[in-house]
Amino acid sequence: MSEQKKTLRTPFYDLHIQTGAKMVDFAGWEMPLLYRGIIPEHQQTRSAASVFDVSHMGRLEFRGDGAVDFLEHVLTRKIRNAAVGQSLYSLVCHDRGGILDDVIVSRYEKHWLMVCNASNREKLLAWFSRHTAGYAVTIKDETMNTAMVAVQGPKVIGLLDELLPEPVSDLKRYHFKVQRYLFFSFTVFRSGYTGEDGVEIICGTKAAQMGMGFLFKQGKIPAEVPMQPAGLGCRDTLRLEAGMPLYGHELDESRDPISAGLSWAVAADKAFVGSDAIARIRAEGPSQKLVGLLVDGPRTPRQGMAVLSGGKPAGVVTSGTAGPTLGRTIAMAYVDAPQAAAGTELAVDLRGAATRAVVSPLPFYRRTAAS
Amino acid sequence: MATPSDRFYTSTHEWIKPQGDSVVVGISKFAVDELTDVTYVEMPAIGRKLVAGKAFGEVESVKATSEIYAPVDGEVIEVNQAVKDDPSLLNQDPYDRGWLIKMRTAATDFSSFLTAEKYDAAHPH
Incomplete structure (x- = not known):
């Protein structure tokens, strides 16, 4: 690694400091671990709405006539048939099937x-x-030119339907829409990493700061808005209750998608980097499984x-916590x-x-269906 | 929250407050803030002999697990049942209601520990 x-x-650094966040280093970024406490922020997300700065995540653009073929070559998921406005979860693997990201x-x-x-951005670019x-593909790292926030919780969709120029309630999960406000455009994705309904929004850094300016008054979200900032600390407890893997814990270069229970994200009908190795593991059965x-x-x-x-x-533990919602x-x-x-x-x-531990189906926590 | 000056501190973030032939032991606000919301405290049994510098318990949070070290040699004479029952007391009040154990000890010289001022200088908050 580099020295x-x-x-x-992120573009929201000053806001974090103003809001009294406890900051930590995360993959080379100064990020908010918490504002009020991991458990209250966890509960806020499960019961109402939370806004997370996730601008540290890498955002890479692929352009050119060969972009589709290139992505088919490096991704485990078949993406060719995706519609404009659709998002797909995928893995990037090396030749032996180990997960790069x-x-x-x-x-x-x-x-x-x-x-x-964030921790894999430079590795992936290389x-x-x-x-x-x-x-014929050009790859551009847009991470530093853009910001990304996750807005998560059962009240998010209703709230954003009122706040944003266009409604988000008609967006299907893993779909997105580009919206415009004045001369800014931003993308709203119906996705997240908490087990709750919600969206993730990507936009230019200027628009992001302006958007947060609307939301925060004197470093605070006004009490009448049922949404509060939440840090990376509860993002981890939320995703763990929701049974979602985290790179560096459940996923790394020594683990393959089949062992990780992600065979649904691996196409069986195309060749890609790692496809032979993964097909072999699929046929023989993995020696260990993520549970x-x-x-x-x-x-x-x-x-x-x-x-x-x-x-x-x-076996070996990859993550653990006292699940705040599960108790x-x-x-x-x-x-x-x-x-x-x-x-x-x-x-x-x-x-x-x-200490006794019983294998449990994932996820541990599943939100009740939207009313 | 000011770091109380009526006691001493270790570089491993315990505080130690002499009281006659015994001491009260807890962990600092700085340590508690690093751990975040405490979910469980593993306490030693009453009567257990502790050795200075050796772990006697653990504090667990939603984020991490950390060992607690005995600042001096001695015997556990009391553990804080209130903290066992409600570990969030550690977050709320680490210097008073969040004390962990009382030890009987022969130690009388605490000059090798850090004062509040020196501890704060090493761990600004």
């Missing part, structure tokens, strides 16, 4: 947009530049702790395939104390 670099700041690609009229993990030979664990007691399993079956090593301890873990069935009784080695 010490200057920490990056998980991304969302969106088809605009004349280009494609890929949102990737990886793509090694695979462009023969494709959810409901863990007894109040202690929290952490990444790297051993999973035991009958006292013997049977119980949850974890995700890779366990040996024979032990991966829901209901299997395992244990987590919590610093010497073997």
Whole structure:
């Protein structure tokens, strides 16, 4: 890796400081971990609406006659048939099927947009530049020119229908629409990483600051708006309850999409980088599988702790937390395939104390259907 | 919240408050803020002999797990049941209602610990 670099700041940095956020380094970015507390912000998201600055996520644009073919070559998901206005979750894998990143690609009229993990942006750019030979594609990193916010929670759609120029309630999940206000344009995506309904919005940095200016008065969202800022801390507890994988925890270059339970995001009818290796794993069956664990007691399993079956090593924990909405301890873990069935009784080695953990179907938390 | 000057601090973020032949031990506001919302505190049994510098318990939050170290040699004579029952007391009041344990100790010299001023200088908040 490169030597010490200057920490990056999003267009909302000043607002975070004004709002009293506790800031942390995340993948080289100075980001808000929390404003009031992880648990109250988690509950705010589950019960009303939260706004998250996720501008640290990478935003890459693909243009040119060869963009579709190039993306088909490097992505596990078949994207060719996507409609304009549609987004698709996909993986980027290396030749042996290991996961380089998980991304969302969106088809605009004349280009494609890929949102990737902040920690993988530079790695992906380097990886793509090694695979462009023969494709008429240009890749532009738009991360620094744009901002991205996630607005999540059961009250979001109703709120935004009133606040934005065009309604968002008619957007289907994993679809997006470009909206205009004055001379700014911005994209509203019906997606998120919390297990709640909501949107993610991408726009130019100037428009972003202006938009937040409308929302915040003297560093605060007025009390009559049932929406509050939320930090990366609760984003993690929310996504974990929703059973969503996080790169660097559930996904990394040593894990493949089949083991990670993401075979639905891998096309069986096209060739791409890693397709042979992944087809082999699919045919033979993965040796370990990603599972959810409901863990007894109040202690929290952490990444790297051993999973035991009958006292013997049977896997490893990738994430764990005291689920604020569930009111119980949850974890995700890779366990040996024979032990991966829901209901299997395992244990987590919590610093010497073997603690009962039962394999649970994912997600742990599912929101009640929209009324 | 001001860092109380009526006690001493360790570089591993415990506070230690001498009271006759015993000491009260807790963890600093700085440490609690780093952990974020505390969800569980693992306390030692009453009567357990602790060794200075060795872990005697754990504090867990929605974000991380951290060990707590004994500042001095001694025996656990009391644990804070209120914190066991409601770990958020640590977030609300780490220096008073959020104390963790009382230890009987022969230690009388606390000059090797940090004063509030020195601790604050090392961990600005």
